Amino acid sequence: MDIKYNPEAIELKWQKYWEKNKTFKAEKDTNKKKYYLLEMFPYPSGKIHIGHIRNYAIGDVVARYKRMRGYNVMHPMGWDAFGMPAENAAIENNTHPAKWTYSNIEAMRSQLKRVGFSYDWNREFATCSPAYYKWEQLLFLKMFKAKMAYRKESYVNWCQKCQTVLANEQVESGACWRCKEIVSQKKLNQWFFSITDYADELLDCCDKLPGWPPKVTLMQKNWIGKSIGASIKFFLEDNTKQNYIEVFTTRQDTVFGATFMCLAPEHPLVEKLSQGTERQKAVKEFVEKTIKLNRTDKEFEKQEKEGVFTGKYCINPFTQKKMPIYTANFALMEYGTGAVMSVPAHDQRDFDFAKKYNLEIIVVIQPQDEKLNPLTMTQAYTDEGILINSGEFNGIKNTDAMEAIADKLKKDGSGDKKVNFRLRDWGISRQRYWGAPIPIIYCKKCGIVPVPEKDLPVLLPEDIEIGKKEGSPLQSAANFKKTKCPQCKSEDACRETDTMDTFVESSWYFERYCSPNYQKSIIEKEENNYWMPVDQYIGGVEHAVLHLLYSRYFTRVLNKFGFVNHKEPFTNLLTQGMVCKETHKCAKCGFLFPEQVKPEKQNKKCAICGGEVKTGRVEKMSKSKKNVIEPSELISEYGADTTRLFCLFAAPPERDLEWSKTGVEGSFRFINRVFRIVYTNINTIASASPYTDTPDKLSGEIKKLYKKTHVTIARVTNDIENRFHFNTAISAVMELINELYLIDDNTNTKKDPNLPKVLKFAIQTAILLLSPIVPHVCEELWLVLGHKNGITNAQWPEYRKDALTKDQVEIAAQVNGKIRSKFLSEPDIEDEKLKEIALSDERVLKFINNKPIKKIIVVKNKLVNIVI
RNA sequence: GCCCGGGUGGCGGAACUGGUAGACGCAAGGGACUUAAAAUCCCUCAGCUCAUAGUGGCUGUACGAGUUCAAUUCUCGUCCUGGGCACCA
Numbered sequence: 001m002d003i004k005y006n007p008e009a010i011e012l013k014w015q016k017y018w019e020k021n022k023t024f025k026a027e028k029d030t031n032k033k034k035y036y037l038l039e040m041f042p043y044p045s046g047k048i049h050i051g052h053i054r055n056y057a058i059g060d061v062v063a064r065y066k067r068m069r070g071y072n073v074m075h076p077m078g079w080d081a082f083g084m085p086a087e088n089a090a091i092e093n094n095t096h097p098a099k100w101t102y103s104n105i106e107a108m109r110s111q112l113k114r115v116g117f118s119y120d121w122n123r124e125f126a127t128c129s130p131a132y133y134k135w136e137q138l139l140f141l142k143m144f145k146a147k148m149a150y151r152k153e154s155y156v157n158w159c160q161k162c163q164t165v166l167a168n169e170q171v172e173s174g175a176c177w178r179c180k181e182i183v184s185q186k187k188l189n190q191w192f193f194s195i196t197d198y199a200d201e202l203l204d205c206c207d208k209l210p211g212w213p214p215k216v217t218l219m220q221k222n223w224i225g226k227s228i229g230a231s232i233k234f235f236l237e238d239n240t241k242q243n244y245i246e247v248f249t250t251r252q253d254t255v256f257g258a259t260f261m262c263l264a265p266e267h268p269l270v271e272k273l274s275q276g277t278e279r280q281k282a283v284k285e286f287v288e289k290t291i292k293l294n295r296t297d298k299e300f301e302k303q304e305k306e307g308v309f310t311g312k313y314c315i316n317p318f319t320q321k322k323m324p325i326y327t328a329n330f331a332l333m334e335y336g337t338g339a340v341m342s343v344p345a346h347d348q349r350d351f352d353f354a355k356k357y358n359l360e361i362i363v364v365i366q367p368q369d370e371k372l373n374p375l376t377m378t379q380a381y382t383d384e385g386i387l388i389n390s391g392e393f394n395g396i397k398n399t400d401a402m403e404a405i406a407d408k409l410k411k412d413g414s415g416d417k418k419v420n421f422r423l424r425d426w427g428i429s430r431q432r433y434w435g436a437p438i439p440i441i442y443c444k445k446c447g448i449v450p451v452p453e454k455d456l457p458v459l460l461p462e463d464i465e466i467g468k469k470e471g472s473p474l475q476s477a478a479n480f481k482k483t484k485c486p487q488c489k490s491e492d493a494c495r496e497t498d499t500m501d502t503f504v505e506s507s508w509y510f511e512r513y514c515s516p517n518y519q520k521s522i523i524e525k526e527e528n529n530y531w532m533p534v535d536q537y538i539g540g541v542e543h544a545v546l547h548l549l550y551s552r553y554f555t556r557v558l559n560k561f562g563f564v565n566h567k568e569p570f571t572n573l574l575t576q577g578m579v580c581k582e583t584h585k586c587a588k589c590g591f592l593f594p595e596q597v598k599p600e601k602q603n604k605k606c607a608i609c610g611g612e613v614k615t616g617r618v619e620k621m622s623k624s625k626k627n628v629i630e631p632s633e634l635i636s637e638y639g640a641d642t643t644r645l646f647c648l649f650a651a652p653p654e655r656d657l658e659w660s661k662t663g664v665e666g667s668f669r670f671i672n673r674v675f676r677i678v679y680t681n682i683n684t685i686a687s688a689s690p691y692t693d694t695p696d697k698l699s700g701e702i703k704k705l706y707k708k709t710h711v712t713i714a715r716v717t718n719d720i721e722n723r724f725h726f727n728t729a730i731s732a733v734m735e736l737i738n739e740l741y742l743i744d745d746n747t748n749t750k751k752d753p754n755l756p757k758v759l760k761f762a763i764q765t766a767i768l769l770l771s772p773i774v775p776h777v778c779e780e781l782w783l784v785l786g787h788k789n790g791i792t793n794a795q796w797p798e799y800r801k802d803a804l805t806k807d808q809v810e811i812a813a814q815v816n817g818k819i820r821s822k823f824l825s826e827p828d829i830e831d832e833k834l835k836e837i838a839l840s841d842e843r844v845l846k847f848i849n850n851k852p853i854k855k856i857i858v859v860k861n862k863l864v865n866i867v868i
Numbered sequence: 869g870c871c872c873g874g875g876u877g878g879c880g881g882a883a884c885u886g887g888u889a890g891a892c893g894c895a896a897g898g899g900a901c902u903u904a905a906a907a908u909c910c911c912u913c914a915g916c917u918c919a920u921a922g923u924g925g926c927u928g929u930a931c932g933a934g935u936u937c938a939a940u941u942c943u944c945g946u947c948c949u950g951g952g953c954a955c956c957a
Contacts, residue, residue, distance in 0.1 A: 215952085734891095817936095843924095859887050
């Protein structure tokens with residue numbers, strides 16, 4: 001055989017063919033069942049990396065599979081194109097962010113095309129284009145008018161290096177998620193989206209997303225953080241009966257044990273209470289010291305719980321006791337009301353604090369088996385028990401008193417039931433240039449004025465200087481900033497210079513894909529109703545809370561304004577694992593590239609300094625760890641099909657994938673095996689029509705092969721359709737191919753007149769089953785097999801039920817649960833018959849050794865277990 | 869600290885509802901073809917063990933118990949590991 005597998009020639013040929021024939025163009029067709037498949041769109045950083053390829057390969061298998069199943073598949077791709085790297089690159093290379101971004105998009109688009117993903121490129125857009133962000137601005141205006149977008153002054157996480165505000169979600173253990181700089185606190189006027197209005201709904205609907213991994217919905221639930229409890233007012237001991245501190249607690253059952261109060265250092269009362277007292281100086285010092293160390297700071301985690309007395313008292317509404325008011329470093333202004341009622345007997349943190357400052361401890365919950373003594377207690381008692389020292393509630397189980405105490409609070413006017421969320425409103429202001437401008441004008445006379453809808457989009461000015469001055473570049477862009485007030489026409493007005501968080505763009509891009517070129521509004525409703533919601537969404541688990549929660553929120557906002565009819569954007573979600581590779585580290589030179597490692601007899605040496613090299617952990621590929629694989633190199637060496645195959649074969653999608661050079665070679669070998677099995681048999685099968693009849697008319701090896709082919713169809717279909725376990729789908733086809741090679745060698749079966757037909761069916765089926773995974777080579781082989789219309793829209797093979805049954809099954813014969821013998825039998829034979837065979841088996845009898853049989857368990861077609 | 873995962877050969881991973889552990893691939897070793905190499909093909913491949921070399925015996929899915937005729941699978945405890953949240957009142 002002269003024909004050699006040449007991946008590059010085959011792949012370029014079919015990519016051209018698909019493009020020419022518009023094979024993947026998706027159009028609304030109400031007669032067909034739609035399937036909207038989406039992978040998280042990339043940030044155009046410049047290069048596609050292997051993690052993208054894995055993500056998109058997974059998606060492409062599903063898209064191509066569904067197409068073959070007759071679905072009208074929409075599989076779009078685009079660019080999450082706003083963001084900081086463009087600005088950073090602009091500063092470094094003295095280019096404009098737009099230029100940098102668009103040239104990156106060019107490069108990455110051609111890379112993606114070279115992998116042969118079945119995208120409908122007609123729907124492509126970049127979120128940085130005015131045609132896209134215009135609609136985002138419109139939505140902002142609608143939200144502003146509905147009071148869902150509002151401005152408030154607040155402390156924000158500030159990254160000094162990136163010169164920007166970060167959302168809480170973008171702060172990872174005290175550091176900027178992008179540049180790892182330690183985050184500090186800054187007070188600024190910010191725009192917020194009121195996501196908390198939907199906290200309850202977003203939480204409840206987590207349970208209505210059966211197609212999502214429970215892990216992700218659990219993370220969202222924790223993030224939203226709903227707590228049910230009560231708000232309680234503690235009046236100050238100032239005889240006015242007007243000033244009070246309000247707290248939120250989940251333990252109103254312990255209110256009789258509240259002996260002191262802790263306020264967050266930022267709490268407005270802290271300064272007021274201590275003013276003019278001898279405590280003023282101490283309080284001020286403490287507050288200043290504590291605020292400096294913000295809560296996300298690394299130091300903050302380690303610091304001891306401490307506080308200072310403000311000099312004033314408040315009154316416990318139930319006991320009328322005086323409670324000293326402290327300000328404490330563990331009280332958080334952002335949670336609840338910034339004030340904590342402290343119950344030292346039943347909260348460990350309060351207990352430690354009370355011990356430290358010698359504060360009163362009152363036991364109000366008595367456990368069943370022991371008697372708590374505040375003087376001898378060594379830790380707080382946080383379990384259930386019976387209330388004591390609690391007036392009219394004495395003797396009631398604490399959990400039962402929750403409701404009653406909340407009711408009494410309400411009756412007395414000193415509180416109420418209350419639900420509190422950890423989730424806070426979404427701060428979207430960014431002091432950056434490369435983002436969507438917030439369409440707001442500040443007028444000296446009229447105040448905050450929204451840009452009229454007819455004036456949209458508010459364009460990002462192109463003639464700006466980046467990195468020359470402190471702060472946001474838009475602030476120094478006079479042409480942009482200076483404007484007329486749309487209401488009073490006064491010249492004394494300026495534009496908002498902050499831009500929107502880039503998570504805003506990615507919160508609705510999946511909606512825009514349905515009508516990407518629609519000019520009249522944000523969304524063309526009929527298209528949207530047809531395509532949405534996304535049937536399958538695929539992306540990294542790192543977006544479990546950020547992007548996915550915002551998207552759920554935005555979908556509700558769009559729904560509220562009547563733009564869309566659905567509330568949840570993604571019916572099914574698959575979160576794929578990272579791509580990892582081993583690292584090499586030299587004590588002196590740090591991380592090394594694989595080519596910098598010299599293998600020697602015993603251990604590896606560093607090519608730079610000659611020092612010992614340690615093979616480090618398998619870690620996520622990253623430039624800094626020097627363990628990155630370049631997809632383009634891989635594709636030019638082995639081809640796109642091999643690259644795809646390996647990404648899918650090495651691990652199931654949800655798990656991390658460990659890169660292996662030899663594994664890639666194995667994948668390449670397999671494609672070659674497939675390629676060869678077609679060509680070596682082509683003369684035999686070329687003119688044969690595939691056998692599709694019942695297996696009973698066949699015999700011997702041919703029958704076995706025919707049945708194996710149907711079993712393979714069943715396995716692959718199940719693995720793709722129900723489990724996304726492409727690794728086992730591939731191994732099933734590998735088994736079939738292995739079997740085909742055995743037939744090829746077997747001269748006896750070569751005389752069977754049914755051979756060409758069955759062989760054709762088997763080979764053709766293998767090609768069809770592989771086609772979503774390695775589409776190019778399959779298109780080529782499909783053509784070789786004589787099909788002129790392309791494999792992309794060929795029908796997915798169906799299996800025959802009568803071909804799944806086995807002619808013979810192997811039965812394990814066990815004695816006391818241990819396998820002592822195996823025998824072949826007809827399938828589905830009577831239990832009694834199986835027992836009989838097992839009991840006549842020599843090896844089994846040897847182990848029974850004439851002992852009495854207690855019982856015999858028979859599992860049909862599987863085993864016989866004799867218990868003695 | 870709290871909440872989720874995960875732990876299976878030299879390696880990546882199979883085993884779908886408790887029913888024959890190790891599919892498929894990689895690596896390794898041996899062999900065939902070849903002047904040679906590459907490519908390809910075939911065989912072996914969890915560990916220990918045996919006067920019987922066999923469809924032999926024993927052990928084995930992180931560790932220890934338990935439920936069961938039967939446990940990688942279910943329950944409890946321990947260890948390790950990955951992730952999320954982290955003074956949340």
